Every structure is written in C-alpha cells, then in structure tokens.
Amino acid sequence: xxxxxxxxxxxxxxxxxxxxxxxxxxxxxxxxxxxxxxxxxxxxxxxxxxxxxxxxxxxxxxxxxxxxxxxxxxxxxxxxxxxxxxxxxxxxxxxxxxxxxxxxxxxxxxxxxxxxxxxxxxxxxxxxxxxxxxxxxxxxxxxxxxxxxxxxxxxxxxxxxxxxxxxxxxxxxxxxxxxxxxxxxxxxxxxxxxxxxxxxxxxxxxxxxxxxxx
Numbered sequence: 397x398x399x400x401x402x403x404x405x406x407x408x409x410x411x412x413x414x415x416x417x418x419x420x421x422x423x424x425x426x427x428x429x430x431x432x433x434x435x436x437x438x439x440x441x442x443x444x445x446x447x448x449x450x451x452x453x454x455x456x457x458x459x460x461x462x463x464x465x466x467x468x469x470x471x472x473x474x475x476x477x478x479x480x481x482x483x484x485x486x487x488x489x490x491x492x493x494x495x496x497x498x499x500x501x502x503x504x505x506x507x508x509x510x511x512x513x514x515x516x517x518x519x520x521x522x523x524x525x526x527x528x529x530x531x532x533x534x535x536x537x538x539x540x541x542x543x544x545x546x547x548x549x550x551x552x553x554x555x556x557x558x559x560x561x562x563x564x565x566x567x568x569x570x571x572x573x574x575x576x577x578x579x580x581x582x583x584x585x586x587x588x589x590x591x592x593x594x595x596x597x598x599x600x601x602x603x604x605x606x607x608x609x610x
Contacts, residue, residue, distance in 0.1 A: 398566040401461040404608045408432055410571040411559060412453055415482075417577050418551040419449045432457070448485060456481040456556065465564040470521050470557065472514060475545075478556050483549030493545050500544070503588045509545040517543070521561040529567045533558045534599035537570065538587055568604040576602050 400408070409428045416423060421442075423431070431454055442450060459481060468474065480491025489495070493514065499505045517540045524532045540554040558570055572580045580603070583595035 398563055398607065398609075399461065399463070399465050400457070400563055402609055403563075404610055405429060405432065407569060407605070407608055408457065410573065410605055411569060412457065414571040414573070415453045415552050415555060416450065417572060417574070418555075419446070421446050421449060422574065452482050452484050452486070453552070455484075460556075460560065465560070468560070468564070470518065470561045470564070472511075472518055474560070475514070475518055475553065475557050478560075479546045479549055479553040482552045482556060483546065487546075487548035489547055490549070494547050498544060498547065500588070502585045506544045509543045514540065514543060514545050518557070521558065524561065524565060524567070526567065529562065529565070530600045530604055531596065533562060533570055534596045534603075537599065538584070538593075538595055541584070542588055563607065566607060569607055570599065570603055571605050572599075572603050573605075 400411075406425075409425055409432070412428050412432065413423060431450060434454075456478060476491055476493070483490040493509055493511065495508070497505055497507065517536050520532055520536050537554050537558050540557075541551050544550050546553060555570060562569055576598075579598065580595070583592070583598050586592035587595045
C-alpha cells in the first residue's frame with residue numbers, strides 16, 4: 397500500500413503541473429518544487445486568479461499526503477471533498493454536485509449530472525488491476541470530465557481522484573505533460589463533441605509515468 401508522501405519529488409512535480417495545465421498555468425520544475433516546499437510562494441508573483449488555483453492544488457496535495465490511503469475509500473464522498481478543496485473560492489458552489497445547467501464552449505449546454513452515472517464511473521476505479529489500470533483510469537477520467545459533475549474544477553478533481561486510486565495501488569501516475577498537452581486538448585474536444593474515443597488510447601500510450609519511490 398503506497399501513499400503520496402512515499403514518492404520522490406519529480407512524481408509530485410508532474411502531478412501538480414498536470415493539474416495546473418488544465419487552468420493554463422505552466423510552471424517550471426524549479427517553481428513547482430518551491431511551491432511543494434512552501435518556499436517563496438509570494439515571490440513567484442502569480443496573478444490573483446492563478447494564485448488561488450495554485451494554492452488550492454498545493455493544499456489538496458498536502459491534505460492527501462496526510463491520509464492513510466489503506467483506509468480511504470475511493471467513492472463519491474472523496475470526489476466531492478476533493479472538489480471542495482481544489483475549487484475553493486472559484487465557484488458559487490463547490491463540494492457539491494452541480495444542480496443546474498452549465499455550458500462549455502465546445503459543446504454548449506450540459507444537462508445535470510445523474511448521481512448514479514457519476515457513482516458508476518467512480519466505482520470502475522475499484523476494479524483496476526495491473527493489466528487494465530491504464531485503460532480503466534483513462535476511460536473514467538474522460539467520462540467523468542465530460543459529465544461535468546461540478547460547477548468548476550472538473551478535470552482537476554477527476555485527475556486527483558484517479559491518481560489517488562493509482563497511488564493507493566502503487567500503479568503508474570496519470571500525468572499530461574507539456575509536450576502532450578496540445579494533442580490532449582484536441583482529442584478531449586473531439587471526445588466531448590463527437591464521442592471520438594481516440595483520447596482514451598492517447599492517454600494509455602502517452603500519459604502514464606512511473607511512481608518513483610523514495
């Protein structure tokens with residue numbers, strides 16, 4: 397049984413950078429390490445909105461490191477708690493499933509998320525094995541992201557949930573690195589608009605990194 401604190405700094409750097417890229421924030425490895433070490437945050441001089449996103453990501457990472465993952469269920473309750481932390485002060489309602497219609501530019505209006513569909517996707521994470529984890533996690537990430545269960549922070553929250561299960565099982569980490577990000581966005585848009593599942597194969601082949609132990 398593994399925990400986030402059991403892995404080397406480069407693993408955490410990749411995790412944090414992936415979460416921040418969803419919000420258009422690209423940090424160097426040195427900047428990211430400073431943040432993870434709580435060092436010189438103010439001196440990095442981020443705009444207020446970016447600072448809020450970064451602070452939420454770092455605080456959630458610290459929270460996750462404090463958990464005993466052997467006792468942590470990967471379920472809707474955790475998913476909601478992660479959103480409450482990752483999207484804090486970024487939407488009118490965080491830490492609760494979306495209760496109204498929303499829209500995103502590429503597909504327009506999105507209906508309310510059905511709780512049973514959200515639970516079904518999350519429950520798939522509890523069936524991962526060393527042979528199927530990449531495909532199962534990639535499917536779950538894409539499907540939950542498209543459902544838009546929350547008002548804000550859907551991709552961040554979903555990636556964090558998926559990686560919590562991967563860390564718990566000591567499997568590779570899902571991380572969309574800089575060189576892959578433009579293709580990731582293109583494939584994800586195709587998935588949103590036309591249910592093109594190329595994104596799943598792309599994630600499986602290109603977006604998992606080894607968990608390097610201390």
